[in-house]
Amino acid sequence: MDQLEKCPANYVPLSPITFLKRAALAYPDRTSIIYGHTRFSWMQTFKRCCRLASSICSLNISKDDVVSVLAPNVPAMYEMHFAVPMAGAVLNPINTRLDASTIATHLRHSEAKLFFVDCEFIKVASDDAINLLVSSGEPTCTSPLVVVIDDIDNPTGSRLGELEYENLIRCGDPDTEPHQLTDEWDPITLNYTSGTTSAPKGVVYSHRGAYLNTLALLLQWGVGTEPVYLWSLPMFHCNGWTFTWGMAARGGVNVCIRKTSAADIYSAIMAHGVTHMCCVPAVFNMLIEGSSILMEPLPSQVHVLTGGAPPPATLLEHVGKMGFIVSHAYGMTEATGAALICEWQAQWDLLPADERARLKARQGVSMLSLADVDVKKQNSTDSVPRDGNTMGEIVLRGSNIMKGYLRNPEATAKAFEGGWFSTGDAGVIHPDGYIEIKDRLKDVIISGGENISSVEVETVLHGHPAVSEAAVVAMPHPKWGESPCAFIVLKGDRMENIVKEEDIIAYCQKNMPRFMVPKKVVFKDELPMTNKKTVIKSELRKIAKGFTVVLEEKSNDVREHLPVWLSMMSKL
Numbered sequence: 001m002d003q004l005e006k007c008p009a010n011y012v013p014l015s016p017i018t019f020l021k022r023a024a025l026a027y028p029d030r031t032s033i034i035y036g037h038t039r040f041s042w043m044q045t046f047k048r049c050c051r052l053a054s055s056i057c058s059l060n061i062s063k064d065d066v067v068s069v070l071a072p073n074v075p076a077m078y079e080m081h082f083a084v085p086m087a088g089a090v091l092n093p094i095n096t097r098l099d100a101s102t103i104a105t106h107l108r109h110s111e112a113k114l115f116f117v118d119c120e121f122i123k124v125a126s127d128d129a130i131n132l133l134v135s136s137g138e139p140t141c142t143s144p145l146v147v148v149i150d151d152i153d154n155p156t157g158s159r160l161g162e163l164e165y166e167n168l169i170r171c172g173d174p175d176t177e178p179h180q181l182t183d184e185w186d187p188i189t190l191n192y193t194s195g196t197t198s199a200p201k202g203v204v205y206s207h208r209g210a211y212l213n214t215l216a217l218l219l220q221w222g223v224g225t226e227p228v229y230l231w232s233l234p235m236f237h238c239n240g241w242t243f244t245w246g247m248a249a250r251g252g253v254n255v256c257i258r259k260t261s262a263a264d265i266y267s268a269i270m271a272h273g274v275t276h277m278c279c280v281p282a283v284f285n286m287l288i289e290g291s292s293i294l295m296e297p298l299p300s301q302v303h304v305l306t307g308g309a310p311p312p313a314t315l316l317e318h319v320g321k322m323g324f325i326v327s328h329a330y331g332m333t334e335a336t337g338a339a340l341i342c343e344w345q346a347q348w349d350l351l352p353a354d355e356r357a358r359l360k361a362r363q364g365v366s367m368l369s370l371a372d373v374d375v376k377k378q379n380s381t382d383s384v385p386r387d388g389n390t391m392g393e394i395v396l397r398g399s400n401i402m403k404g405y406l407r408n409p410e411a412t413a414k415a416f417e418g419g420w421f422s423t424g425d426a427g428v429i430h431p432d433g434y435i436e437i438k439d440r441l442k443d444v445i446i447s448g449g450e451n452i453s454s455v456e457v458e459t460v461l462h463g464h465p466a467v468s469e470a471a472v473v474a475m476p477h478p479k480w481g482e483s484p485c486a487f488i489v490l491k492g493d494r495m496e497n498i499v500k501e502e503d504i505i506a507y508c509q510k511n512m513p514r515f516m517v518p519k520k521v522v523f524k525d526e527l528p529m530t531n532k533k534t535v536i537k538s539e540l541r542k543i544a545k546g547f548t549v550v551l552e553e554k555s556n557d558v559r560e561h562l563p564v565w566l567s568m569m570s571k572l
């Protein structure tokens with residue numbers, strides 16, 4: 001066996017970028033992208049990405065340079081998932097819900113060389129974030145070159161400087177050969193996670209990990225040939241759970257939409273025969289509320305993969321009854337999206353609907369790209385018994401686990417301690433081997449699938465001149481699942497007469513992204529403390545569980561679904 005060696009014919013680095021050229025050759029005339037009235041074929045998408053990659057190289061971007069993008073689910077965002085790595089660079093998709101200061105922090109930390117900005121985000125990105133970056137005065141901090149992405153379907157004529165996306169595509173060479181990958185361990189994308197501390201953590205994926213998790217998820221969700229995939233999940237979220245690359249692998253149609261609304265989802269389903277879509281559980285509420293838009297039953301089978309937050313069984317049941325075929329996956333940024341999937345077993349089809357939903361709400365078994373998954377007893381290397389009761393921390397190891405955190409060796413070493421990636425989620429293993437999350441080890445608040453760090457919100461609150469102590473926990477939100485609730489001790493007596501709840505909320509609105517702003521502020525004389533002087537958040541959570549957020553719009557419709565979320569919260 002010794003004489004059998006690796007050579008260019010039998011050993012080619014794994015990369016999801018190879019799916020694009022193959023799609024152009026295998027399905028040249030098939031539709032690749034639909035966006036409003038804009039249509040592209042797979043050959044066109046391939047040529048556009050080659051041109052863009054050549055233009056990116058001509059801007060002096062070289063191997064491992066970071067190229068950031070702030071854009072919704074428009075064709076450019078899809079194309080950049082191929083074009084940027086084809087230029088040898090690393091794509092950094094930025095969450096469009098972030099405020100200027102957080103965007104500036106990401107640009108600074110990633111040392112981005114190029115920054116693509118969709119026309120809708122010019123103010124927050126360029127006027128505000130870039131200004132903050134430039135005015136920070138740090139000697140090492142240079143601001144990236146900005147490229148504006150105008151709306152291809154409805155051009156606004158927005159310009160910032162010389163560089164414009166379609167111009168780069170026009171000027172690029174369609175016959176340029178993509179960067180030759182020599183090591184599949186090279187970075188492909190950089191995705192920031194807020195985690196539980198205020199420091200941003202940049203999660204770096206390898207070409208290999210992205211390739212393997214893309215194929216595993218296609219296989220385990222059972223995505224066949226010619227899917228029509230609706231982009232209801234942001235591409236900035238773990239590269240769209242890898243379906244950016246996955247749709248090229250299947251020659252699918254990418255139906256792009258700027259905003260995820262019930263009207264856009266239902267009209268895409270009716271107009272384009274959507275077969276697949278992904279979303280966080282909060283989007284289910286949107287689908288339920290907006291179901292009157294759909295005047296007839298779903299025209300075709302629509303498979304929905306949900307995850308990103310615990311989906312309440314009652315919600316799964318409701319959406320299933322509406323005709324959606326729901327699957328459930330669990331994952332995180334560090335696992336290149338999905339880590340576990342609740343693989344369905346045919347024998348469960350015979351069970352009553354509520355029992356089926358309860359089984360589906362479990363997080364499931366490992367992705368094929370994982371080598372192993374376990375639930376370890378806290379502060380121990382022992383596994384919990386498979387009794388569905390004993391809680392421990394879910395740990396993972398395998399090829400889809402990130403390379404590590406960018407420029408953060410301490411956090412990387414901590415995450416990989418003991419040869420496993422520690423998820424920070426508490427779960428149990430059922431006798432049939434399926435894993436279920438029971439609680440979060442940390443106090444992250446998940447609002448509409450987005451992580452909100454309670455520590456980050458507390459840090460801002462502590463900056464208010466009248467605030468002495470602050471603790472933030474999750475409270476139920478009828479639309480987003482959870483939202484932050486702040487418990488505050490004010491400095492000095494009778495301050496409540498001077499500082500009101502609305503003052504604190506207004507202060508937060510000025511100092512943090514909108515989705516992080518507490519929806520309720522409770523003033524207390526003191527916070528419950530352990531003897532080590534740490535706040536007992538479980539007590540606060542119990543109080544917050546009794547609060548409800550009344551939505552400004554359509555509050556009556558939404559309150560119908562409140563019990564669903566309350567039941568979800570009661571399980572946490």
Ligand code: AMP
Pocket residue numbers: 193306307308309310311328329330331332333334363423424425437440446449450451
């Ligand atoms: P992120 O890295 O922002 O995608 O957040 C990952 C976290 O979201 C995980 O560590 C879990 O706490 C939570 N999460 C993701 N998927 C699920 C799921 N299916 N059920 C419960 N929690 C989930």
